[in-house]
Amino acid sequence: MDGGLASLFEAFDLNTAQSMSITYVDAILQAQETLLREDPRVFLYGQDISRFGGAFKATKGLAEAFPGRVLDSPISEDAMAGVAIGAAIEGMRPIVEMQFADFSSIAFNQLVNHAGTHFYRTGVPVPITIRLPSGGTPGSGPFHSQSMEAIYAHYPGLVVVTPATVSDAYHMLIQAVAHDDPVIYCEHKFLYRWLKSPSIQDDGLSLGQARITRPGKHATIVTYSAMVHEAVRAADRLQAESGWEIEVVDLRTVKPIDMDTVLASVARTGRLLALGEAFPWGGVTAEIVARVAGEGFHLLDAPPARLNSRDTPVPYHPNLWAAHRPTPETICLAMRELLSF
């Protein structure tokens, strides 16, 4: 393992104490257990999710606990989304597990053209929740690593959430299912087992509200999902090495964007880096920069900056993968450039 990759895992080593017992994927499992227990309208639909418990075990034991409500689907992502839409119109609250976010491209038409347009066209909302196991992990390669949030956020009628913490993974899934509109729930695979918490906390935030994860005063990093943790690591390093106090804003929901929190942070710091793991062309970070430039140009002391993955497919080999996505090292470089303007 080279230096870059080793440092990538370092942050998570801090979280391996015995008391830290709830993982991010446990939280997703527990949320689904709660939802099935408390809401008879909820059912789960996806590939290998029934007795097998899902490719990532996010539905482990639920088929036995809730007979007939955790259903294996054929390998038919279009039909999975279509079935969920029909069931939701008929009063249910389906949760669909796409085995990997990447495969939701097959369901794209149903999600953006059927679910996304339905309320505007007919006045009838479509309360589906689509779970997308997203983002890169070492060795997963081009088709098991993608971050799809920007694609879905582009289309009207969909809510897109990207929980970055164990507690958010739990509460935002509960909130997604309670919400009347389609929610694309992007859960990060890298966080599944590395990210742990002693308990699930509720800080009262709802869908659509961002969080100041780390307060600061010299610059703002606006980010989401697994990159929140990389941003915090970079911020800690900049503080330790140079005394910079960096504020990290976790968007939590990328559609819609909580611009109040973003602009308030930029107002405090005067500097913005929009950080994301997704491909660099367009997307969430471009949206953040465009909006801050448009709505808060007067707040900026430096040109707003962006940092994303490289503009290639996500590579297979861990050496390449670790250099494809932003890392604390590349975030620090981008921040030093921003701070020196």
Place this chain on the structure above:
Amino acid sequence: MARKVFRAMLEARILEMKLSSLYKAGKIVGGVYLGKGQEAVSASLGAQLEMGRDFFAPLIRDQGGRTAFGEEVIDCARTYLGSVLGPMRGRDGNIHRGRPQQGMFAMISHLGAAVPVVAGALLAKRLKGELEGVVGATCIGDGATSTGAFHEGLNTAAVERLPLVVVVANNQFAYSTPNDRQFACADLLDRAKGYGVDGHDLDGTDFLQCLRVMSEAVGRARAGHGPQMVVARLLRLTGHGEHDDGSYVPDTLRAGHLGRDCMDVAAAQIVECGYATTAEIEAWREETGERVQAALAAAQQEPKPDPWTEVWQACSKPLI
């Protein structure tokens, strides 16, 4: 049943001919898509379904089925003419309309997309313990059988053994593309076997056969025999839409068996069997014509959507 189906066919034909005139007069923007030649197939399906209990996802050429299922003519008139009082309120037009709360889904343009959606509504009924006696039906064309959505949806319905009826109106052309550029199997009916569902062959120009086969297919689905696939052979007696003259359809096909007009066949059969007299049919024609005319006239007078007061909101509960 024969009288109900025939009257729905009549209403569909009269309504669509008037829509065509309004389109050619520049009163309808976008497009007009007619079911001319498909009325017997569509209406005989719609008449087998009960609004409020069953689900129906009509497609482009299903005015007959919509009417037989219980859609009011004013819904069609308002949607084509962009009235803000219609179910789509000017936000969508022409055939892209429905009333999902009443089990009639609003189609999107992507063919085959409704197949899994109807399956999902049926699955919801099963999960709620309300599936007994319920049927969901959707119509597609020969072209839509080439889509992934059709394959995934029908296969999924078959795996779940849902009471889904998929009616394939094989009108020989998907827009301008003939069957031999669309599929290579000898008959689309062969596909039913591959999916593990019952297949029903149907001469879509034959009114009495339509009544019988649709009754059997819907009845088998309702009785718990799983998905049913009906393949109706017919010819579209018009272009894809009214902008299209259909010149790619060979004259020999038009002059042949499939080219006969199901309305004429139905009128003859209904009189021959004693379901109605010629005088009754004429009275229906007159009454329907007046009713359709009144609906179209009313919709033309109704307010159109106003961009200044439009609620530009795609989500039901905006988070911010």
